[in-house]
Amino acid sequence: MKQEVNRQHAKDKWALDDVVMTSEVTHPPQSLEKLKAAPNEGVYVYGLFLEGCTWDGKKNMLTDSAPKKLYTPLPVLYVTGVLSSDYSKKDTYEAPTYRVKKRTGLNFISTFPLRTEDPPSKW
Structure with a gap:
């Protein structure tokens, strides 16, 4: 995916790294x-679920899940590449x-940045 975005910005001379x-x-x-x-x-990525939290569509960020609700669907996610100089991990x-509910190194795919007001250590 990063490579495709890099190719689309060839005229801007983006380096893949x-x-x-x-x-x-x-x-x-x-x-x-x-x-x-x-x-x-x-x-667009779809079919993902959140564990122990939910997506608040009005606030457009992660929030606490409802009581006794462990898994909630994540709305469609738009994934793209940007220059690291333009990227901020703030908030x-x-x-x-993971590919399946069992969170092991073998099932790990990637990380996706999601907005939140809370510190990352909460999640």
Whole structure:
């Protein structure tokens, strides 16, 4: 994905080592069916779930989940690449993503930055 974004910015002379992956939850939260076309740059990711928290569509950030609700669906995520100099980790949590519920190194895929008011250590 980073390589594709880098190719799209060839005229800007982006170096692949300077590109970092970033993400944003679609706002207002969208389901895949409501998105009409692929983005010009990056990809939409869907079918992810949050564990121990939920996505607040009004505040556009992670919040505490409802009592006795361990897993909640994450709205469609827009993932793209940006220059590391333009990327800020302020007010974000690098959410680890796994293939299955069992969180082991073998099932780890990547992290996606998600907005939050709380310190990352909370999550």
